[in-house]
Amino acid sequence: MAGRTKFQKAMARTIGSNGARTAEAIRQAGVKLIYKHGYEAMSLRQLAAEVGLQSGSLYKYFENKQNLLFDIVRDHMEDLLGKAEADLAGITDPLARLKTFSAFHLRYHMTRMAHVFIANMEIRSLEDEHRAVVVALRRRYEGLLEEILRQGAEDGVFQVSEPKVATYAIISMLTGICMWYRPGGRLSQDELVEIYTGLVVDGATGPGPATAARAKPLEAVAAQPRDSGTRAKPRAARPKTARA
Amino acid sequence: MAGRTKFQKAMARTIGSNGARTAEAIRQAGVKLIYKHGYEAMSLRQLAAEVGLQSGSLYKYFENKQNLLFDIVRDHMEDLLGKAEADLAGITDPLARLKTFSAFHLRYHMTRMAHVFIANMEIRSLEDEHRAVVVALRRRYEGLLEEILRQGAEDGVFQVSEPKVATYAIISMLTGICMWYRPGGRLSQDELVEIYTGLVVDGATGPGPATAARAKPLEAVAAQPRDSGTRAKPRAARPKTARA
Amino acid sequence: MAGRTKFQKAMARTIGSNGARTAEAIRQAGVKLIYKHGYEAMSLRQLAAEVGLQSGSLYKYFENKQNLLFDIVRDHMEDLLGKAEADLAGITDPLARLKTFSAFHLRYHMTRMAHVFIANMEIRSLEDEHRAVVVALRRRYEGLLEEILRQGAEDGVFQVSEPKVATYAIISMLTGICMWYRPGGRLSQDELVEIYTGLVVDGATGPGPATAARAKPLEAVAAQPRDSGTRAKPRAARPKTARA
Amino acid sequence: MAGRTKFQKAMARTIGSNGARTAEAIRQAGVKLIYKHGYEAMSLRQLAAEVGLQSGSLYKYFENKQNLLFDIVRDHMEDLLGKAEADLAGITDPLARLKTFSAFHLRYHMTRMAHVFIANMEIRSLEDEHRAVVVALRRRYEGLLEEILRQGAEDGVFQVSEPKVATYAIISMLTGICMWYRPGGRLSQDELVEIYTGLVVDGATGPGPATAARAKPLEAVAAQPRDSGTRAKPRAARPKTARA
């Protein structure tokens, strides 16, 4: 997590002063512009103009364009992780934890779309060292869900043979909401939480009655023998070991 | 779909000639470099070096850096759409169609990760006109799945109150595979198809036995006590009206 | 010599106060950093950091970066000139004066290498008006040696046909010591003074026995007839007129 | 000596073409401007304007501002060293070699003042790796003179107790000529060569008759009464060991 950055020092030193307000304005404008144009495509001139400064003056507030991105992404990830842990605190039942996680993730992503988008899309633009920090935080976050799935599977309430894969699948699905959700749409946040969480829970708890006949499902259907000479083994028989 | 581009002309004019080979090499190098560095971050000098040309010479093969991106993304989307339609042709049962779509999407995404990644990430970098073309193609692709879900819901085999939302959710989930899948991992493509498709089908067909007790689910759990009187209506009862 | 500068005012106003100490610290740090990086390459931010100030605060102590350099160089030159005159005061014999000058110059240059280096190297960085002042001081300093040589030649004790040229040659030679001398080396300052002064005196007093045969020297040797159609006249015959 | 640089490649590839002419023009303008303003103070915009280009276009001809400097300095040093060795080739008598070296050095420095000045002044601006290369070349050049002095001392024709120190002294003296020499001055190059070489030879061959009385010279004169008991040993008695 390294030493606090220029931005954070500026915030700490002069809370409430003009400097702190400028720092915050820069950060917000940064999020907005990176969201809109992408990190590479955002120029510091644009950013400076957005907050009413000369571009050189930005360097009072960060060392680097790169560090601005890192600050934004790392702070976001720490916030996400912290809030998720807080929401889950005290809940023990795996199903309840899964619903809580899902609801939290969705609400967070619907509320802070730009931050989320940046954190997902611009990891590529982070320098190695910075990316390592962010990826580690993301792994910890994914770990929360993976552990929920693993526990639920152990308890017999979830049918999840590959918790890691399921984790990726679920998080991708939930995160995807910020690719299309816009506030004020037809469906409320609550409704969307309900729908998505339903999908997640159904996926985790396994086949319902309608798919009882799914004993030998895919092979019968995947007509196109693309490079798939390898016949898929039946689900249950798959090893429960480790990482994909 | 606009007039054929320089690339296509070059391909057409000199099929088999050195020029066509160069054109193809440029395209491939372009995909590789955009995948690796991002469109904005890839320089034409890099690209030229990759195929052993001077950067000025690239302009025999495309009008623009922008057009190179557009060519790549549009061709990819047309390919994706065409292959999906081909795979689905002749299958009528909604469940079979859903499995087919899911399997196709997964296999395609595991096989052509770079193209897929670019098509998803670099839409932002397309100029308005180009983006419109690509977004339209993507809508058509999403439409395939949405129609499947809609049909299945009508037939009573799927429990999907919001086909559009479900479409986004499923596609996000499936597409997410190319964020972490690497060939040669512990799980084969077939196994992954099996797992993911299971999740999809479970999500579409609705609650399994394990979640029978899900009568008053989320409210009991969601920290935010948003008007807890408004009991979430049972799924099926939700209005089928329009877009989210 | 213009009005006293901010630095001098700051020194005068608050002798012994914190301000004077800061002023001196800035001066010393300035010498150190200009010596190390060069005037152009030294930034005022560096300088400020070195003395524990914000760069803006430096302007309480000088008008300009340029003036800081000028202050340093002019003060150095005045010091050099004053001390040389003091050392020579009361000595009349040309040979003794020559040895004194040489010894003084060497010791001064071995002791204050940074100042000397700056005064020699950064004249180029002075603005015209400032450079004129410094060059005038340097001329006066060179004049001391030239006059010694001229007097010694008149007295017949030196064999110097071109005092101006000899002055440049000797000063270059002596000053060169600060390009390589480092305190604590194998040879003491005294030893170096002895060696260098020997060279100076030998040069001034003319040919020793070993070079008796040097009547028609160079031509016989300089085989390569580079652009030298002009045969060099024998030394003694050269006109004693004016500046080279 | 590392791989040839962009500049050299440009020269090699297109001899006589416009590119080569531009390359040469850039080099010459670079020498001129660095000489005039110093490396740090010369901007690439100035340089580009001088040769009638946009500043970005310069990068066809060098990788870096730094590399331009390095190219200039290294090529100069290699040229200097090569020509000195060529001039000395075949001459064996130490006195003749000393005169040849002196004459060569002077003529070279009077002819290529800007290059020489740069090579001496801007070493500080070279990055470590580049400086190492240049310093090594300079050492080899100094080694030529040192070896001459050492040989002459062994042969008994020179009275030089410290060849290394004498080398520095002589080279400083000779090089100093380019601080004031301007072509077309009162004294011809030949005359100056004659004067300076006289000084060098006198210094190397030791005390002439006029300084016979120099038995206890310096102590009687040096103001600083540093332990005057330590009588300076007679020159010849000084240890011939190693580095200063």
Next chain:
DNA sequence: GATGAATGAGTATTCATTCAT
């Protein structure tokens, strides 16, 4: 006496693109 925020002009460098050859 010192700060910290800001400026505005400057820096080296990179880029997509053009075009005569």
Next chain:
DNA sequence: GATGAATGAATACTCATTCAT
């Protein structure tokens, strides 16, 4: 089909300097 020279505009970043507090 390809080169190599060049452009012109842009980029991130640094600098000396100012000034209200």
